[in-house]
Amino acid sequence: MVRSIQRRRSAALLAVIVVGLLGVVAPDPAEADGGLTGAAAYYIDANAGEAVRIAQDGTHEILGNNFGGSPGIAVGDDGTVYVARSYDGEVFKIEADQAPAPMSFTTVFPVAIDLVVDHADTLYLATPDDGVVKRLADGTESTLTSNDILQYSSVAVSQDGTVYVLDRASGAVNKMDPSGTSSTVVVGYPEVDSISVLAIDGQDRLYVGAGSTGTVYRVTQGGGPPTVDTLTTTLGNFTDLDVTPDGTVYASQQYPSPSNLVRMDSDGNQVTVDGNIYARGLKVVVLPDPPATVTAVAGNTSAEVSWDTAGTNGGDSIKRYTAVADPGGATCVPVVHSDMSCTFTGLANDTEYTFKVKASNTDNDRGESLLSDASNAVTPGTPASPSPSPSSSSPPPSSSPSPSPSLTTSPTTTSPTTTSPTTTPTPTPSASPTPTTTPSTSPTPRPTKPLAPTGLTAVAGTSSIQISWQPPADNGVAVTGYRAIADPGPAVCTTTGATSCVLGGTAGVSYRVRVVAMSAGGVSALSGYSAAVVPTAPPVAGTPPATSVPLETDQGQISNAAPGQQLVLVGTGYAPYSTVTLTLYSDPIVLGQVRADADGAFRKAVTVPADLAAGKHSFAATGVDPSGKSRAMRLDVAVRPEPGKLPVTGPAVIWMIVTGLGITAIGAGLRIVRP
Known part of the structure; x- marks a missing residue:
């Protein structure tokens, strides 16, 4: 054992020397600066004690300070940043455009050295000696521990909620049991050596970093022993690493100097993303492409x-x-x-x-993504006035009539003068007068959008809001549909002409609603607000709902569960952004509530009560569908007895019988041969 430890130390020292030599002879990494492509990075500046966000364009945004050299930083799906301050165990939440706010915990832990947040906004905090503190989005807390883990150093959570813990003292990565009271070793020495940090990608492959040797291992689990690939041994000395869902590795480098944020390219070479930083803790978030x-x-x-x-x-x-x-x-x-x-x-x-x-x-x-390419150039302006049209294409009439040559009279003999004949004047062209025109006014432009709807009426329901309205006054624009918008958002409902629809709502939240009319030319202005209404939570019945719609878990359909086991329930078909109540029967036990996403689906981790009696039970998810009608899903399971109280059945019984018969036969034989 002593010789093995000496070999490990000698190998580590040799690796550090080699990396140091590479750092001396290698070109300055800053010369190959690749920037953050399609991602943003978050870290703690250990010198300034600041939480920092690096945007794709390289700009740095300070999100908060007074965090010391905290190694723990995580980012939720909504962009909320979480920081665990290592020296006093305080955890901070930093929402967009908000100052850091301390979070209160009922669990006491003096130090937190790593944290992650999953897609359900569940926090996991690694405390060196006390286990992993798990805090659900609703504030429920529990602690995951294992007698096989000596030091909880780094934590990662897979897509299905499996928790992995790096035990730096034993040099192994452990997979926590769903009960949160035991663990199994996934990989350890000699497959991986001197490991210090842990991350996981979108395919649930583990990435284990040995920061002192510049080595990154990738661990792929399957039906048999895990496969361990060494991705690089030349990252230098790094304090933390993270990996994006597609498997791109980023590391906060400490040596060679200057300290850099680097990523690995497809050939395993390091590319400098940002230079001259001293990062503790690292989280990289993938961003969308521009439109x-x-x-x-x-x-x-x-x-x-x-x-x-x-x-x-x-x-x-x-x-x-x-x-x-x-x-x-x-x-x-x-x-x-x-x-x-x-x-x-x-x-x-x-x-x-x-x-x-x-x-x-x-x-x-x-x-946010980067900006798109520019649109075509346009120049706003007033509509052109139409030119006045002449009243006739012929010259204007003369103001003096001329006699018609076809009408003449002969003078009488009794008068020396002649009288003018009686004639009908005929207009003749005149060369001198100019036409007189009346100035014309510009016609009012025809509207391209309808007016706003009126007369909104909102009625609160179970996890929903029924909204109705009156069509807008007719301004000549054909209405093709309506869209109702909840405030606060983001729930909307759209119709193709109907003047009512149903919005999903979170129980207990006060909502007002506005509506727009849509047309081929665009969308109207927003209507006035409806009166405020508050949706109610789905009621809890005394018996399981009579439904054939199956409720599933992230592992599909299951038929058995155990007291204390954590399950991830998965449901679909609910009104978007509506509240769904999760209940366990026989006696109804409310396990919690969850808000459906934009597609009306949810994923929610729940824990089977530790004192639940063995036998048949049902999980139920109740709420409303997009039309506001009741919707229920159900999962029937058999709950096994607690460990230590299992009945003896199956092969164990057979072996007990065989053993008993064998002992009986031996005894009988001894009795026969006794003198």
Whole structure:
């Protein structure tokens, strides 16, 4: 054992020397600066104690300070940043455009050295001696521990909620049991050596870093022993690493100097992303591509701008688009933030404009892409006045009549003078007069958008809002549909002509609703607000719902569960953004509530009560469907007895019988041969 430790130390020392030599002879990494391509990086500056975000364009945004050398930083799907301050165990939440706010925990832990957040907004904090503190989005806390783990150093969570812990003391990566009370070793020495940090990609492959030797291992699990690939041994000394869903590795480098943020390219070479930083803790978030094909149409002091969807969404749906005008920098966000058109108003007539658009997979700027290519150039202006048309193509009439030559009279003999004949004057051309015209006024432009709807009525229901309205006054524009928008958002409902629809709502939240009318030429102004209403939570019945719609887990259909086991329930078909209540029967036990996503689906981790009696039980998810009607899903399981109380059945019984018969036979034989 002593000889093995000496060999490990000698190998580590040799690796450090080699890496140092490579650092001396290698070119300055800053010369190959590759920037952040399609991603943003978050880290803690250990010198300044600041939480920092690096955007794709290389700009640094300070999100907060007074964090010391904290190694723990995580980012939720909505762009919320979490920081664990190592020296006092305090955890901070930094929402977009907000100052850091401390979070209160009921679990006492003196130090937190790593944290992650999953897609359900569940936090996992690694505390060196006390285990992994797990905090659900609703504030429920538990602690995951194992007698086999000596030091909880780094934590990672897979897509299905499996928790992995790096035990730096034993040099192994452990997989926590769903019960949170035991673990199994996934990989350890000698397959991996001197490991210090842990991350996981979108395919649930583990990435284990040995920061002192510049080595990164990738661990792929399957039916048999895991496969361990050494991706690089030349990253230098690094303090942390992270990996994007596609497997791109980033590391916060400490040596060679200067300290850099680097990523590995497809050949295993390091590319400098940002230089001269001293990062502790690292999280890299993938961002969407910019939208494509931006098109602009000019109006009077306005412009209609539309675009095609982003090429990739960065792993999450696009929540918001923002268009930017040039010159001036005016911005426009669609009424429904994920719509792909927007109307700029207040532009200067006779000024040429172009427009660019950026997409965001958060409803704030933390998930924003770079700007798109510019649109076509347009120049807003007033409609041209029509030219006056002449009243006739012939010359204007003369003011003096001329006698008609066809009518003559002969003079009488009794008078020496002649009298003018009685004639009908005929207009003749005149060369001198000019036409007199009446100035014409410009016609009023025909409207292209309908007026706003009126008379909104909102009625709260279970996890929903029934909204109705009156059509707008007729201004000559055909209405093709309506869109109702909840405030607070992001729930919307759309019709093709009906004047009512149902919005999903979170129970207990006060909502007001506005409506727009849609046409081929664009969207009306927003209506006035409805009265405020508050949806109610789905009621809990005394018996399981009578439904054949199956509720599933992230592992598909299951038929057995154990007391204390954690399950991830998965449901679909609910009103978007509506509250769903999760209940365990026989006696109804409310396990929690969850809000459906934009597609009406949910994933929610729940824990089987530790004291639940063995036997048949049912998990139920109750709420409403997109039409506001009740919807229930159900999963029936058999709960096994607690460990230590298992009945003896199956092969164990057979072996007990065989053993008993064998002992009986031996005893009988001894009795027979006894003298």
